[in-house]
Amino acid sequence: MSESAMLSAAQLQRVVDANPYGCWLQLRVHAVTNSGIELRVPGRPEFIGTQALQRLHGGVITSLIDVACGYAVLAATGQAVSTVSLHTDFHRAASLGELHIEGRVLHQGGRICTAEAFIRDDVGTLLASGRCTIHKSREIHPALAPQP
Amino acid sequence: MSESAMLSAAQLQRVVDANPYGCWLQLRVHAVTNSGIELRVPGRPEFIGTQALQRLHGGVITSLIDVACGYAVLAATGQAVSTVSLHTDFHRAASLGELHIEGRVLHQGGRICTAEAFIRDDVGTLLASGRCTIHKSREIHPALAPQP
Amino acid sequence: MSESAMLSAAQLQRVVDANPYGCWLQLRVHAVTNSGIELRVPGRPEFIGTQALQRLHGGVITSLIDVACGYAVLAATGQAVSTVSLHTDFHRAASLGELHIEGRVLHQGGRICTAEAFIRDDVGTLLASGRCTIHKSREIHPALAPQP
Amino acid sequence: MSESAMLSAAQLQRVVDANPYGCWLQLRVHAVTNSGIELRVPGRPEFIGTQALQRLHGGVITSLIDVACGYAVLAATGQAVSTVSLHTDFHRAASLGELHIEGRVLHQGGRICTAEAFIRDDVGTLLASGRCTIHKSREIHPALAPQP
Numbered sequence: 001m002s003e004s005a006m007l008s009a010a011q012l013q014r015v016v017d018a019n020p021y022g023c024w025l026q027l028r029v030h031a032v033t034n035s036g037i038e039l040r041v042p043g044r045p046e047f048i049g050t051q052a053l054q055r056l057h058g059g060v061i062t063s064l065i066d067v068a069c070g071y072a073v074l075a076a077t078g079q080a081v082s083t084v085s086l087h088t089d090f091h092r093a094a095s096l097g098e099l100h101i102e103g104r105v106l107h108q109g110g111r112i113c114t115a116e117a118f119i120r121d122d123v124g125t126l127l128a129s130g131r132c133t134i135h136k137s138r139e140i141h142p143a144l145a146p147q148p
Numbered sequence: 149m150s151e152s153a154m155l156s157a158a159q160l161q162r163v164v165d166a167n168p169y170g171c172w173l174q175l176r177v178h179a180v181t182n183s184g185i186e187l188r189v190p191g192r193p194e195f196i197g198t199q200a201l202q203r204l205h206g207g208v209i210t211s212l213i214d215v216a217c218g219y220a221v222l223a224a225t226g227q228a229v230s231t232v233s234l235h236t237d238f239h240r241a242a243s244l245g246e247l248h249i250e251g252r253v254l255h256q257g258g259r260i261c262t263a264e265a266f267i268r269d270d271v272g273t274l275l276a277s278g279r280c281t282i283h284k285s286r287e288i289h290p291a292l293a294p295q296p
Numbered sequence: 297m298s299e300s301a302m303l304s305a306a307q308l309q310r311v312v313d314a315n316p317y318g319c320w321l322q323l324r325v326h327a328v329t330n331s332g333i334e335l336r337v338p339g340r341p342e343f344i345g346t347q348a349l350q351r352l353h354g355g356v357i358t359s360l361i362d363v364a365c366g367y368a369v370l371a372a373t374g375q376a377v378s379t380v381s382l383h384t385d386f387h388r389a390a391s392l393g394e395l396h397i398e399g400r401v402l403h404q405g406g407r408i409c410t411a412e413a414f415i416r417d418d419v420g421t422l423l424a425s426g427r428c429t430i431h432k433s434r435e436i437h438p439a440l441a442p443q444p
Numbered sequence: 445m446s447e448s449a450m451l452s453a454a455q456l457q458r459v460v461d462a463n464p465y466g467c468w469l470q471l472r473v474h475a476v477t478n479s480g481i482e483l484r485v486p487g488r489p490e491f492i493g494t495q496a497l498q499r500l501h502g503g504v505i506t507s508l509i510d511v512a513c514g515y516a517v518l519a520a521t522g523q524a525v526s527t528v529s530l531h532t533d534f535h536r537a538a539s540l541g542e543l544h545i546e547g548r549v550l551h552q553g554g555r556i557c558t559a560e561a562f563i564r565d566d567v568g569t570l571l572a573s574g575r576c577t578i579h580k581s582r583e584i585h586p587a588l589a590p591q592p
Contacts, residue, residue, distance in 0.1 A: 019197055019199065021207055022197075046168050046172040047168075049168070049170075051167065051168060052290075057214075058214045059169055059215060062211060062214055063208070067207060082241075084237070084380070085429050086235070087233070087234070087531045087575070088234045089233045089575065091553065091558060106533070106535075107570060109535065114381075114535060114573070126550075126551060131531070131575070133380060133381050133533065232528070232556060232577060233577050237402070239403040254387075254422075254425060255388075257388075260579075262385045262529075277403075279383070279385065281528060281529050316489055316492040317491060342464050342465055348586075353464075353466075354514070354526075355465055355508070358506045359506060359507055362502045362506055363503060366502070379534055381533045382502070384529060385529045386527055386530075
């Protein structure tokens with residue numbers, strides 16, 4: 001979508017690491033390319049929704065859609081972002097284990113962007129997907145400021 | 149929507165307490181009535197998304213929409229539920245503090261239900277709202293089984 | 297939501313009548329109050345999706361959600377609007393006949409508003425509901441300009 | 445998604461032609477492949493929402509998202525479909541002119557499928573996109589029955 005990503009994977013990881021909920025999710029930035037970002041999470045016991053079935057809670061899944069869409073826009077533009085609305089489709093019940101999360105910008109407007117995200121397990125099965133309307137602020141994200 | 153709720157607040161709290169992610173969210177069932185449910189969460193430091201601004205992460209907000217919609221259908225029907233899709237609108241930036249979450253069934257079909265949820269802070273300001281498509285299984289939820 | 301509606305029913309009807317698709321839908325403004333708007337459409341044969349079953353097409357239903365949300369914001373604010381995103385839940389198959397469409401503002405932000413809409417048949421059965429993210433322009437809608 | 449499309453373009457065109465709203469939209473089936481469908485509409489004056497600006501009404505756009513998602517599932521499976529919920533993002537104001545509409549199946553479950561759609565103008569600019577939750581019935585669509 002964008003000609004070249006504005007943030008490197010290392011810069012995006014610094015953004016994640018300054019975000020307490022992102023830390024709790026144990027988000028790792030696996031790749032940032034011109035076509036999008038890939039995040040991974042290893043999974044933790046608190047992600048479980050249905051104890052008897054050991055299935056991931058939908059709230060964790062929809063959190064990851066939010067994160068991947070917002071960071072896709074941030075990585076592509078370098079601008080601070082906030083989510084206006086979010087839509088998630090849950091395709092399959094997910095078990096605890098490493099998740100691969102892909103985020104991509106679908107459309108960049110002046111202030112309003114649309115991004116989409118796909119969550120797969122570690123063998124590539126699509127578990128959930130969704131999209132967010134993202135508001136892009138006029139300000140450059142602090143992560144792009146020179147490091148002292 | 150339903151003529152009378154199938155679960156009491158105490159029964160719904162037992163369902164929540166058997167759900168690791170619900171425990172991590174510190175969900176408390178405040179009320180179950182014929183018109184819906186009310187949940188509360190006290191807030192915890194890991195809910196923060198933007199450290200500098202001490203704002204709640206959108207992922208926590210959208211998790212609460214998921215939880216409130218699913219439990220609204222469960223409380224009304226007594227049937228095990230899973231979320232098919234979710235839509236959240238983020239209205240205002242939210243600060244750390246007690247959240248009041250209302251869930252209501254909008255429509256009950258044979259297997260597919262629609263529920264909506266509203267998240268307010270402790271002075272009643274609307275922070276976010278949304279709706280979910282919920283699949284209702286044919287099975288009664290174990291929480292309704294007689295307790296030994 | 298708003299303290300008082302900015303447009304009267306007659307003013308909103310003039311807006312509708314200047315909108316070719318709204319005319320084709322045969323939209324009639326039934327009421328504009330401080331809590332929202334009510335539109336009605338009589339139904340026309342081209343609304344049918346499934347010929348054999350004489351059921352309304354989902355595209356007509358989702359068009360009415362769009363219209364009702366946008367006009368709810370316009371009526372409440374007097375400002376020109378455009379839809380950013382739309383979500384529709386289809387609750388029941390709908391037959392050809394008069395539809396009652398309710399639109400309400402859920403939240404008014406600086407530029408971004410959320411509105412919801414409910415479509416019922418002429419005996420009050422809920423057929424569909426949904427919500428839109430609406431962008432409110434800085435400009436007053438021409439319908440509020442003095443009529444020469 | 446599907447290994448091979450179940451309907452040919454000619455069969456899908458017959459389905460469209462038996463659908464009064466689809467006829468009114470002047471839907472033409474341009475292609476059906478294993479990866480999805482492409483529809484085209486030439487545009488008609490009643491599609492206009494804002495007379496002064498000659499812009500397409502959002503209701504027409506969201507109708508086309510519904511149509512493309514439903515027919516993508518129908519073409520892939522041969523089964524009769526109905527839309528459970530729909531989400532549309534409006535990316536750019538659209539002018540009257542030929543529209544190219546792409547529909548793709550994202551996930552096929554037992555009864556519940558997710559499909560996505562993209563609407564472009566005749567030079568390929570993305571105007572809108574969206575996704576639908578589609579219920580797939582157990583019955584083969586009549587269009588697949590042998591023609592007498």
